[in-house]
Amino acid sequence: MRLPLLAAALVAVPALSACTQNASSGEAGEDDRTITVSSTDDACELSGTEAPSGKLTFDVTNDGSKVTEFYLYTENAERVLGEVENIGPGLTRQLVVSAPAGTYLTACKPGMKGDGIRADFTVTDSGAKVAASADEAELVEHAEEEYGEFVQEQSDQLLTGTAAFVKAYKAGDDRAAKALYPEVRTHWERIETVAESFGDLDPKMDAREADLEPGQKWTGWHRMEKDLWPARAEKYESLTMKQRAVYADDLLANTKVLDHRIGELEFTVDQIANGSRGLMEEVATGKVTGEEEYWSRTDLWDFQANVDGAKKAFEVVEPILEQNDPELEETLDERFDALQEQLDAHREGDGFRTYDYLSAEEVKQLADAVNALSEPLSHLTAAVIS
Numbered sequence: 001m002r003l004p005l006l007a008a009a010l011v012a013v014p015a016l017s018a019c020t021q022n023a024s025s026g027e028a029g030e031d032d033r034t035i036t037v038s039s040t041d042d043a044c045e046l047s048g049t050e051a052p053s054g055k056l057t058f059d060v061t062n063d064g065s066k067v068t069e070f071y072l073y074t075e076n077a078e079r080v081l082g083e084v085e086n087i088g089p090g091l092t093r094q095l096v097v098s099a100p101a102g103t104y105l106t107a108c109k110p111g112m113k114g115d116g117i118r119a120d121f122t123v124t125d126s127g128a129k130v131a132a133s134a135d136e137a138e139l140v141e142h143a144e145e146e147y148g149e150f151v152q153e154q155s156d157q158l159l160t161g162t163a164a165f166v167k168a169y170k171a172g173d174d175r176a177a178k179a180l181y182p183e184v185r186t187h188w189e190r191i192e193t194v195a196e197s198f199g200d201l202d203p204k205m206d207a208r209e210a211d212l213e214p215g216q217k218w219t220g221w222h223r224m225e226k227d228l229w230p231a232r233a234e235k236y237e238s239l240t241m242k243q244r245a246v247y248a249d250d251l252l253a254n255t256k257v258l259d260h261r262i263g264e265l266e267f268t269v270d271q272i273a274n275g276s277r278g279l280m281e282e283v284a285t286g287k288v289t290g291e292e293e294y295w296s297r298t299d300l301w302d303f304q305a306n307v308d309g310a311k312k313a314f315e316v317v318e319p320i321l322e323q324n325d326p327e328l329e330e331t332l333d334e335r336f337d338a339l340q341e342q343l344d345a346h347r348e349g350d351g352f353r354t355y356d357y358l359s360a361e362e363v364k365q366l367a368d369a370v371n372a373l374s375e376p377l378s379h380l381t382a383a384v385i386s
Helices: 003-010 134-170 174-190 192-196 202-206 221-228 241-262 269-287 299-324 326-344 360-377 380-384
Strands: 034-039 044-046 050-052 054-062 068-074 080-087 092-099 102-108 117-124
Touching (some): 034 068, 054 068, 054 080, 068 092, 080 269, 092 380, 134 174, 134 241, 134 299, 174 192, 174 299, 202 221, 202 241, 269 360, 299 360
Parallel strands (some): 034 054
Antiparallel strands (some): 034 044, 068 102, 102 117
16 A cells, blocks of 8 residues: 555645755845745755844745755754745745844755755844844743753653663564654654754664665664564565664664753744744655655654644744734644644554554545644744744
8 A cells, every 4th residue: 555655645735945055146135134045956046145133034936846945054054943844846935033143054955855055144233133022021931941841851751762762672672662662753753853953963863764865874763663664675684683782872872962962952932933833844744644654654653743842832932922913823723623633533542553554535634634734834933023
């Protein structure tokens, strides 16, 4: 049953996106914080390479033939500050960020692979505040603190769970490792956009076999997933106990690094709101399509965790949204509930049915609920930092 291909045809989530490199030489004016981006298969043209600090909007149009993404990185691409994914040909999406003065890097990724087409981007000091207005200061502070605590809690649980998974996997206790696999990954998926923001760690920890670049060594969760559930593989040769130990120890070491880095992070309301939208894009591009957990078919555990993380991010900024756009707040509440109702229909015991048991109609219902939520969610960031 070719569910991944079927689901991919059903899903058309309106994802936000942007692009970069081969940028035009023009610069955004002092009062112009909107940058247009044209992404093609081999270029990324920005209307400006400089903008004043404050609320910036990147209007990204895919003028090429491949699905693309747009990223805004810190200098040297050490961390992702904002991203929009899954921009189909002919579509225009927005990335809204609140950017302080500094040097940044933009990147378009035609085909959604590789380092992308990159260019420098400068934000000058305009003297404008890069947070919410003064009367919202208390709400903003509470949102940022609460979300930081949530991310740290999930990271700590991920580290504890990974240690237990690694122990079982190295000991050859496949039954225990299989039981732990989807449960532990829940903590990764709830904060996936934060974890992915560390570009050096994510490929080592969460790369899927189908997405590997030429010459890239495959490590991390999905390498061990295939070893535990090899039924769909042709002529698969199981890893030796020594090989298992190498992969498992590497995953645990990288998880410790991730946990340490997360402990040093501080979040802003635009990052939180963009994270909510980004997690739903993860659902659209990997979970509804059934591509994320190709071997184990535990996609619905990941699906639920992404929704958990997206809803938590929405909830911490919800008091700000209630003041700025109560109609949007009500719509998002209703559509999160509707999506959760669809997910609950597939529960089985303490978890979910495996994805291969879903019918075409059930996949379509999930896709429709994701689409219905994703469109209004794309307006969240602009609303909370307006």
